[in-house]
Amino acid sequence: MCKIRKFLRACGMVFSDDYYLRPSPDEIRWIQNLLGGLEASDLGIVDGEIENGNGDHRQGIKYIHLYDCNEFSMGVFCLPTGATIPLHDHPGMTVLSRVLYGSLSVNAYDWIKPPDSNHPNFGLVSSTFNDKICDSTSPASVLYPRSGGNIHSVTALTPCGFLDVLTPPYSDAKGRPSTYYSEIPIPFLPGFVILEREVGVPKNLSVTSAPYNGPELFLHSAISMAETREENVYLPKLTEKAAERCEEMVKFMEKVAYKNVEERSIILCSTKYKNVTRAVAMAGQ
Numbered sequence: 001m002c003k004i005r006k007f008l009r010a011c012g013m014v015f016s017d018d019y020y021l022r023p024s025p026d027e028i029r030w031i032q033n034l035l036g037g038l039e040a041s042d043l044g045i046v047d048g049e050i051e052n053g054n055g056d057h058r059q060g061i062k063y064i065h066l067y068d069c070n071e072f073s074m075g076v077f078c079l080p081t082g083a084t085i086p087l088h089d090h091p092g093m094t095v096l097s098r099v100l101y102g103s104l105s106v107n108a109y110d111w112i113k114p115p116d117s118n119h120p121n122f123g124l125v126s127s128t129f130n131d132k133i134c135d136s137t138s139p140a141s142v143l144y145p146r147s148g149g150n151i152h153s154v155t156a157l158t159p160c161g162f163l164d165v166l167t168p169p170y171s172d173a174k175g176r177p178s179t180y181y182s183e184i185p186i187p188f189l190p191g192f193v194i195l196e197r198e199v200g201v202p203k204n205l206s207v208t209s210a211p212y213n214g215p216e217l218f219l220h221s222a223i224s225m226a227e228t229r230e231e232n233v234y235l236p237k238l239t240e241k242a243a244e245r246c247e248e249m250v251k252f253m254e255k256v257a258y259k260n261v262e263e264r265s266i267i268l269c270s271t272k273y274k275n276v277t278r279a280v281a282m283a284g285q
Ligand SMILES: [Fe+2]
Pocket: 088, 089, 090, 152
């Protein structure tokens, strides 16, 4: 199976938008390792050149959409030298990223006190890192809802592209909007700043879509199921992960079985439960 399809299937198995079924640290490490093995060519990106249908090299930030569902979204941002994605956060999300080509600089913060109902437009953050330089030799990074640099800005030092996996994805309806911020320094408190919410998208930010030219991506297609069965290295790992998830699911269900009927039914209907049972069935074939 090609690497990007393998990666997509792994994400489909592990990620859930159900708060009670968030990925374990081991699962995150597994996904991080798979992401670290991806290269631009695996996604049909050659020499970092993003072109439109007429062969023109377009300026500005491009987004190559790869996949999205209720549980996660995946895509590549391509930036020309000097372009910046302004300060924004990923509310309630885990985000895995990998630079595919070029190099970039990241500034990141984490919430000390996010905006609340008393001060809906202001929050206090601490600096997580400043001008951290990443390129295609850097390991895949991961950030969490309250750590790892959840609020960040990115500036391209050369033409660059990075793959982002967001789990769960942005969703206004589920309270995970995309929000941009401006910084208000606190002179007497180095390393901390107040963030003020901006209304809408910053005027100087322009992102347009670019076509995806890599292998076709389906999470549960007949092709990927057949490829998975033929995969010598991936299948044992899939079986191992399925067994771990089943064990974890059984333990969790035992806890709630006689306590909360509603919660039990939520688990049985969850996508992750379905993914686990599907993976176990597939591994057994
Ligand atoms: Fe981001």
